[in-house]
Amino acid sequence: MFDLQNVTKVYPNQVVALSGVTLRIERGEFVFLVGASGAGKSTLVKLLYREELPTRGRLFFNGRNITGLRASQVPYLRRRVGVVFQDCKLLPHKTAQGNVAFALEVTGAGAYLIRRRVPAVLELVGLADKARAYPHELSGGEQQRVALARAIVNNPSVVIADEPTGNLDPQTAWEIVRLLGEINRRGRTVIMATHAKAIVNRMGKRVVALDRGRIFRDDENGVYDDGLL
C-alpha cells in the first residue's frame, strides 16, 4: 500500500527529520510507529498524506508515485487516507456531527449520504449520544473519537493516527486504540505513531522504531523496548 524508497526529509531550516527511510506497509496491516520525541514520526506521517514532500527518495501509494502528484490530484489522495491529527484539528464552532459531516461535505457528498454515514461512524466510535456537543463540551478522549470518526467517514482504505492518545489516561487511550484495532479488523490499513509503550506491547502488532530520522528496528509482533530507545 505504502512503499517508501530511501526517503530523506530535510526541512527548510536544515533539520534532517528523516534520512534514508525504506519501508513497505501492506494492505490490511496494523503498524505502530514509535520513537523518541523528535525522531521523525510526525514527519513520516505527513509524507504519507502529502502535507510534506520528501527531499530525496520515492514514495508510492498503491503503486502510484505520489511525490510527483499534481496539486489538483492531492485532494483525491487525501480522501483515500483518513488522518487523525496529533492535535485533533476539530472546528470549534461545529458540533461533533458537524465536524464529521464536514469531511463528507467538502467531497461534494449529498445530504442523503451524510445523514446515513455520520450517525453510523459516530455510533462506531461510541459517541452517538454526544453528536450535538461542541468540541469544548467534550473530553480529550471524546474529541479524539470525533477526530477518528471524521477520519473514517469517507471510507478510506487507510487510517493514519499521529499520537491519538497523547494526553489521555491509559484507560481512555486503550479505548481509542481498541477502536483503531476494530477499524483494522474491518479491513482498513492502520498506521499509528505513538509513545504509549504499554499499548504497543499489549496489541502485539508490527512495530517500526525510528531514531533520529532512521529506522533502527522493524518487528512483527514487536514490543516497544526501553533499552534500545
Add this chain to the structure above:
Amino acid sequence: MAFFRSLGRGVLEALGGVVANSVMSLASISTVALTMLILAGFLLAAVNLDHLATVVESQIQLRVYLADGLAEEDFRQLEARIAGLPGVVSHAYVDRKEALERFRGYLADDQGLLEAVEELDALPDSFEIHVLRPDLVERVAYELKGQPGIASISYPAETVRRLIDVTNLLRLGGLAVALLLTGVAVFIIANTIRITVFARRDEITIMKLVGAADWYIRWPFLLEGTLLGMVGAGLAALAAGAGYRWLIALFFQRLPFLPLVAPEPLLGKLSLVLLVLGALVGVVGSQISVRRLLRV
C-alpha cells in the same frame, strides 16, 4: 446535484464573509463605487463630446466674422464673392445687435453672462452662409480664408478638430485615472478577502487536509470579491444615472441648443459596463489573495 449543493454553500459563505467583515466590506464597496463613479463621469463626458462632434460635423453652415470698420465698398465685394462661390445656397448678414438678440433668446435668464458678452463685444458682425452639403463647408472656408475684411471664419471642421482634441485628451486622462483607481479598487478588495481568508484559515487548513478540492475552497472567496465589486459598481451606476439625468435637465433648461445624448439607452449600457468591470475587479482582487493564502 453536487454542483448546486456547493453553489448554495458558496453563496451563504460569501454573504457570511461580507457580514462578518463588514467594516472592510463597506470600505471596499465604497472604494469600488467611487472608482466606478469617476470612470462613469469620464465615459459620459466622452460619449457626449463624440456626439457633439458628429452633430457639428453634419452642419451645412459656416460663419464669417467681419473685421471692424469695414468700408461699404469692401463689404459689397465680399458679399458678392460669397454669393458667387460654388456650393453656397444662401447667405445672410447678421449684425452684432441681432447676434446679441439671438444669444439673448438662448440665455434668457442668464443676465450675468449676457452682460459679459455685451461688454466684451464678443459677437461681431458676420455672414451666415449655408452650403449644399456638409463636405462643401471646408471648401468654402478654404476659398474665403485670407480675404480682406474677414476677421475669422468659424466652421464645423475646425470645431470638430478642436472637439476631437478635447475628447482625446479626456480619453487619455480618463484612461490613466481609471487604471489607477481600478488598481486601488483591486488592492482594497484583495485586502478585504485576505482578512476573510485569514479569519477562516483553520477551517481552510482542515478542508485541505480532509481532501477538499482547490476550487471548492476558493470559489466562495471569489464570489465574495465579485459581490463586493458588483455592489460597488451598482451603486456607482445608480449615482451616475441620477447625476446624468439631473445634468441633462439642467442643460436643457439653460443651454437647450447643446446637443446632449439622451439618458435612455446610454445609461443602461453604462450600467452594464460598470457591473462587468466591478465583477472583474472583484474576481481579480480576490484571486490575488486566495492564490497567495491558500497554499497549504
